């Protein structure tokens with residue numbers, strides 16, 4: 001292991017930081033040193049400049065097929081606060097932005113199970129029709145992977161269709177964390193890391209530039225962060241196309257990982273600095289102000305960030321719903337002031353990092369900045385300025401040196417002459433000692449935060465007040481509402497199901513759930529989410545899930561209220577993909593329009609690649625019924641018998657019951673489709689004692705499953721390489737055949753010519 005001073009030495013010689021040394025630097029280097037190293041890397045790329053843009057987000061829907069642990073944004077179809085924008089509503093949003101001077105529309109949202117690639121393309125077309133010269137940065141790799149798979153087309157074809165509709169760039173969302181084990185914990189059903197990278201690789205190879213992100217500050221380790229950065233750096237070496245890396249700080253409100261809390265501001269600064277130092281081939285590091293808040297963003301500029309994102313205009317909810325600024329908006333003046341206050345020069349950019357200068361009068365020619373970079377000129381906020389911008393935008397030239405960067409600062413500074421001339425002594429001193437001041441500010445900020453937290457918690461969270469959550473299960477909904485109101489809680493109906501043996505309007509589940517062993521307490525006014533039994537069995541449209549992965553199909557069917565009847569396995573090219581779906585013996589196709597009662601069973605025929613029939617039985621101990629069923633199905637197994645012991649007396653008990661026994665013990669090496677019976681109890685002591693025994697076993701089988709998954713991945717890779725080799729051989733054979741045909745044709749021509757020549761002579 002290298003020492004920090006040794007690492008710094010080789011970095012200063014311009015050598016690349018290794019993954020191993022990055023871990024050491026991250027953990028051990030003092031903050032001031034990270035700031036110095038990161039700033040020196042930043043200056044080599046963007047001098048004193050810090051970029052911002054004029055942009056909005058459009059989030060077409062918060063309904064999402066995937067159910068990530070960290071997400072506060074996701075809703076299910078039918079949830080009271082689920083939304084879905086129609087094409088007309090999207091168009092209306094774009095219309096409102098005409099003439100405002102924005103240069104980018106960023107579209108990102110949940111992966112809505114019913115959205116087709118045609119709909120995604122139409123959204124872009126509608127926006128481009130109204131804002132022809134605004135760049136559309138659209139859809140994360142997760143969405144693109146899903147829409148292409150759903151359509152049964154390659155990633156390249158999916159990207160080509162989106163590009164033809166007007167998509168110009170791809171945002172960096174959905175990367176989360178690449179480490180497979182952690183990814184399977186925090187976002188198990190999202191596309192794999194390999195798939196995320198494959199989408200960006202394909203885009204880069206097609207000349208589409210993209211961004212990349214990492215969700216950090218939750219339960220990941222420094223090693224996992226470095227691994228993530230390393231995979232991005234490798235892809236950028238292999239197929240360049242990333243414009244910016246955006247470390248996304250995990251915000252903890254209103255999601256299932258809330259108890260993890262948020263990381264410190266010091267951790268944020270280390271994250272920014274290490275991204276800048278490690279990612280020596282990605283030009284821009286973005287401190288996304290919406291995620292960080294304004295003061296942390298300003299601080300991030302002293303640690304190597306050179307972009308803060310845009311005006312936003314209160315158009316994104318992903319971060320508001322997770323606890324950040326409720327209505328994120330910054331004017332150009334505010335963005336510029338933030339950059340200036342940190343001692344840098346604010347520059348407006350477009351999606352591709354071309355500088356934009358806006359001017360009141362038209363200029364005759366293209367202008368050049370002092371860095372030699374070509375810049376686009378915009379004329380005020382005239383709606384036509386978008387068009388002019390596009391006409392005059394040209395590709396950026398390669399990096400210029402530091403001196404030129406400093407020149408740029410002076411040009412910009414002189415533009416702002418009076419303002420900079422009247423700088424106070426304090427400000428000048430601040431700029432000279434930016435690192436020292438930053439560290440002092442972090443200290444002061446931390447102290448202030450502790451004091452604010454102490455007093456704030458007392459006042460705002462009514463720390464001393466808490467209410468014991470009552471058991472609403474089996475109550476009538478109206479009774480539950482009255483009781484909740486009396487004790488200061490709010491009732492929200494989250495779901496409605498239909499169980500024939502229970503009366504309509506009766507509460508059958510609640511969250512947070514009461515516990516028979518301890519009191520569950522919440523703050524006053526807290527929402528309690530209830531599942532209520534419907535008065536009549538609802539009829540639901542059967543969704544078409546063929547061509548999706550098994551996990552996606554299960555999620556969608558469960559979400560819509562269907563049960564998985566049976567999983568049947570058949571040999572197929574795509575391992576783990578749903579090949580066919582049946583209800584009541586009838587095959588469902590894309591065009592089938594059929595409604596069935598809530599809770600009906602769907603049979604799925606799932607593909608496996610030859611030699612891959614084997615799976616592992618998961619540990620189900622301690623899970624409730626729906627979690628246990630879902631775990632079996634997603635492991636490729638069938639649910640056989642479900643039995644309750646004598647402690648389970650009524651419906652309420654069924655909801656609380658946990659698995660204490662399974663017929664197939666957790667083990668690897670069973671054939672996919674094998675049936676497993678599960679036994680449930682309400683005896684918490686039994687569950688507790690059994691889960692202690694199985695905890696270590698569970699870790700063992702988790703490890704076995706991970707190894708099997710790795711083996712399967714290696715196998716898939718080998719098969720892909722073999723396919724490519726065969727393809728290359730086939731191509732070579734075809735070329736050789738074409739060559740010999742050409743030779744044959746040429747010699748035939750010669751023969752014909754000589755015969756004709758001979759005939760001519762004869763005739764003479």
Ligand code: V47
Nearest residue numbers: 070071072171172173174211215248249250251322
């Ligand atoms: O992929 C979701 C993250 C991302 C939470 O490319 C959360 O220019 C923190 O990718 N706490 C979407 N993060 C946003 C995104 C993005 C944003 C700004 C600019 C660009 C760009 C991309 O938001 C998701 C996920 O990683 N996210 N929930 C949360 N609770």
